[in-house]
Amino acid sequence: MTCDEFERVLPELEGGHSSEQEEHLRSCSSCSELVSNLNAITDNARLLPEYEPGPQVWNAIETALRQEGLIRQPQLQLVSPASSSPRWRFAWLVPIAAAALFGSGLFLIHRQVDRQFAVKPAVTTASVTTPAEPARNVASSADEEQILAAIAARAPAMRASYESNLRAVEAYIRDAELSAHDNPNDQIAQQYLTNAYEQRAMVYEMAINRAMQ
Amino acid sequence: MYRRNEVSALLVVVVLAAVTAGAQTRKEFHFRVHRRASVSIVNQYGPVSVKPSSGKSVLVTAILYSDKAEIDQRHSGSRISIATHLLPGADADSGRVDYEVSVPADASVTLRSATGPLHAEKLHGDVILEGNTATVDVRDLSDGHVHVKTLNGPVTLTNVTDGHVEITSVGGEVSLMSVSGPFVHVNSNSGRIIYDGDFGGGGEYSLMTHTGDIEATAPAYASIDVLASSSQGQVVNDFPLQPVHTSFAARAGSAFAGTMGKAASSVKLLSFSGKIHLKKR
Numbered sequence: 001m002t003c004d005e006f007e008r009v010l011p012e013l014e015g016g017h018s019s020e021q022e023e024h025l026r027s028c029s030s031c032s033e034l035v036s037n038l039n040a041i042t043d044n045a046r047l048l049p050e051y052e053p054g055p056q057v058w059n060a061i062e063t064a065l066r067q068e069g070l071i072r073q074p075q076l077q078l079v080s081p082a083s084s085s086p087r088w089r090f091a092w093l094v095p096i097a098a099a100a101l102f103g104s105g106l107f108l109i110h111r112q113v114d115r116q117f118a119v120k121p122a123v124t125t126a127s128v129t130t131p132a133e134p135a136r137n138v139a140s141s142a143d144e145e146q147i148l149a150a151i152a153a154r155a156p157a158m159r160a161s162y163e164s165n166l167r168a169v170e171a172y173i174r175d176a177e178l179s180a181h182d183n184p185n186d187q188i189a190q191q192y193l194t195n196a197y198e199q200r201a202m203v204y205e206m207a208i209n210r211a212m213q
Numbered sequence: 214m215y216r217r218n219e220v221s222a223l224l225v226v227v228v229l230a231a232v233t234a235g236a237q238t239r240k241e242f243h244f245r246v247h248r249r250a251s252v253s254i255v256n257q258y259g260p261v262s263v264k265p266s267s268g269k270s271v272l273v274t275a276i277l278y279s280d281k282a283e284i285d286q287r288h289s290g291s292r293i294s295i296a297t298h299l300l301p302g303a304d305a306d307s308g309r310v311d312y313e314v315s316v317p318a319d320a321s322v323t324l325r326s327a328t329g330p331l332h333a334e335k336l337h338g339d340v341i342l343e344g345n346t347a348t349v350d351v352r353d354l355s356d357g358h359v360h361v362k363t364l365n366g367p368v369t370l371t372n373v374t375d376g377h378v379e380i381t382s383v384g385g386e387v388s389l390m391s392v393s394g395p396f397v398h399v400n401s402n403s404g405r406i407i408y409d410g411d412f413g414g415g416g417e418y419s420l421m422t423h424t425g426d427i428e429a430t431a432p433a434y435a436s437i438d439v440l441a442s443s444s445q446g447q448v449v450n451d452f453p454l455q456p457v458h459t460s461f462a463a464r465a466g467s468a469f470a471g472t473m474g475k476a477a478s479s480v481k482l483l484s485f486s487g488k489i490h491l492k493k494r
Contacts (some may be wrong), residue, residue, distance in 0.1 A: 168383055196423070199402055
């Protein structure tokens with residue numbers, strides 16, 4: 001097997017090498033090095049986080065490959081297997097270029113995502129911000145409605161009791177959050193907040209257990 | 214004539230009693246266990262009472278009030294789980310089951326009930342009691358962990374010593390009579406907390422409410438480092454306290470801090486808007 005023949009079948013070697021190909025790799029250092037480099041690119045590409053690149057990334061890859069003449073519109077013509085077309089010499093560049101461009105695209109996207117998350121301010125447990133509070137209330141209200149609905153389905157007579165208890169606990173949480181916000185360094189204020197959340201967790205747990213019985 | 218009426222009435226009573234008793238079913242379960250058995254009873258309606266047994270066995274006696282309830286039981290090694298299984302159409306009356314349970318004194322016990330009441334006594338393993346409106350009564354426990362969770366049921370602990378006690382209640386009143394140990398923590402919302410003991414054992418006592426009142430009674434010889442505060446309620450102290458160097462700001466009528474004796478135990482009495490009274494017995 002010659003180097004040209006080996007490079008021609010190179011894109012199809014994913015499933016393994018035939019004995020002839022193995023023999024050529026053992027005897028030819030340049031083809032062996034080429035296969036080794038391609039394997040390294042493949043292995044490192046697997047370590048990249050999985051992000052689905054947008055269509056613009058694929059478009060950029062295609063454009064670059066067209067500019068380099070590595071891809072063109074498909075043509076219906078018979079090519080004699082015996083003829084050694086010069087362009088097939090560079091066919092092995094296709095997977096390398098694709099992998100390199102793909103990796104570059106992923107790297108750029110990853111950096112954009114990191115920047116996006118770095119911009120968001122840190123949220124401390126002691127602080128109570130006005131924008132966050134409505135979101136928490138909406139989330140906890142939705143949770144409560146789900147739990148109360150589950151209770152109502154299993155034990156309708158107990159829904160009012162659980163609702164009343166949840167209202168009492170939510171009032172405690174509001175007072176405790178306000179106190180912790182006004183006195184962020186006060187350990188007693190923090191303890192009130194912990195206690196209030198503990199009570200809510202208990203009510204949720206008992207309601208869920210009741211609904212599941 | 215008069216005698217005939219008496220006999221007739223008696224006959225009616227006897228017949229009614231027989232009919233009623235006939236509707237109830239008594240079941241007994243007996244399990245052999247090893248050291249540190251774990252026993253769990255889940256019963257929606259009806260009392261559950263747990264006492265110590267003499268040997269390494271668990272005896273469960275259940276009285277079912279109708280055929281709308283069944284008992285599911287599981288036994289694996291030293292782990293026993295008993296649950297009342299309510300059939301469709303069961304309510305608080307027809308689904309009621311009364312349990313009397315005897316366990317080794319070092320067993321871990323978990324009781325869950327909506328209406329209860331729940332009772333545990335003379336045990337020294339870990340005890341967990343959960344109830345919605347169930348009355349919880351715990352007495353003569355020592356050494357173990359006692360965890361109580363209730364929505365609105367009253368909780369009473371009597372003579373619980375050397376234990377780790379944690380009680381969480383939304384609206385139920387919590388009464389602690391002669392309760393002492395390394396850790397006693399009550400977290401209440403609107404339920405009142407009543408403590409009558411000596412805050413002994415060099416422990417950490419924390420009685421906290423949102424709106425419920427706190428009434429703590431201790432002897433004159435109590436050895437405590439106490440801190441009490443209510444943001445909107447009145448705070449009264451009957452003890453002459455030694456001042457302490459602390460960042461906590463005392464405010465007449467709403468907060469105080471200080472020590473008594475050797476300050477062996479730490480005591481925190483805290484409420485958002487309830488009244489607090491530290492009484493001398």
